[in-house]
Amino acid sequence: MSEKRDTQSGLVVSAHSADFVWRAGGAIALHVQQGYQMHIVCLSYGERGESAKLWRKGNVTEAAVKETRQQEAQHAAELLGATIEFFDLGDYPLRADEKILLRLADVYRRVQPHFVLTHPMQDPYNYDHPLAFNLAMEARIIAQAEGYRPGEKVLEAPPVYCFEPHQPEQCNWKPDVLLNISEVWERKYAAIQCMRGQEHLWEYYTRVALQRGVQAKRNIGITSHKAISHAEGFQSIYPRVTEKLA
Template sequence: MSATSNKTALVVSAHSADFVWRAGGAIALHARQGYDVHIVCLSFGERGESAKMWRKGPGMTEEIVKAGRRQEAEAAAEVLGATVEFFDIGDYPMRADTDTLFRLADVFRRVQPEFVLSHSLKDPYNYDHPLATHLAQEARIIAQAEGYKPGEKIVGAPPVYSFEPHQPEQCEWKPDVLLDITEVWDKKYAAIQCMAGQEHLWEYYTRVALQRGVQAKRNIGITSKKDIIYAEGYQSIFPRVTENLG
């Protein structure tokens, strides 16, 4: 993704399907609004999140699984209107070295995001998820530093939002932003259907979107005529700077 005059957004996804379940609506919505949305998948989820593919038989290999997961993620990103790249740093366990950190900082510099989406800061069920967020946070800090690759354009202070984890209560995740994605739900569900390797999650994340939609509609007040059906929840990591509280 090269720099453009459009507004931009960056999504840092631990595995190749996470961005679809958790932020597909936000991606599609902002793409429709003219944003250039770029996704970084740190891994393909080849070990821990591809059980259906591994069960196909003894001839299955890690490279075949990776190729299948890449194809799914690329198809989903195209449906949502975003670009995607893959770092392929492995999963279960995921580990990131200094080179990976600098590589992501370079993505921040290149994209110049207006906002960033990634995982919850805690997740006792999946250590890859908070690692992705901590990596994104540290890369953001490095990309802001004048002393890192002097002469390059630094990034400002894009707000960072944690998208919804699979087990919010155990992850100490509490949404303070509810995003109406009703107008792009068809795009999100089409992207969800690209994830054939995790078909068991299609209905689950439909229910999540409906539940957040009910909560969003309740929070805009009974006088609003806006018909919210589907929504996504986000938790902001930094304070929002605003000129009014309306």
């Protein structure tokens, strides 16, 4: 495996301002606890398709919805211990041009992540999600290129993990990594509760974490004394290079 750099970091590319909380909040909090500097990029606030509760209040503007969503995401990131930035690329539809692609490549160069978390490559229920995946993957490739902004430190080859979509079977998503987030679950749930515009998902993603926790416990072996109650699932994109399989 490649030699570790002095400052460990991770990058999360989230299509909407709540996606990183539901799907990777535990991974973020756990790695912060381990000394990683975690950074989140929210491509959109989710102001149209993922803010129904806010719109149902009536007499509200899109700008006001965006502001609320940003405050929720900012608070959640702070609770998880991560830094966050917002690209504000719109929602339903989310769109990105070459300028945005290079902006994300610059984030890769700045953060120099040891791993990347983002959406799966398919999601027939939300086209913003595969767009975020493609943007994250292409920006990663550009950031690795010696000819892009010569003289800067190029990105190495951070592994990419796709976090769990809302309906995994329909997205051809199959986890090959189960991350034990038991010790940071309370912090993740506190971040979940920041997302008041989508309160209907709080219980759903609690059940997901419990289910993945059961699966993680079973896969680690019944003789293990390691306590696992909650977990997050991820699907890796690239093979892991190692000299030891155990």
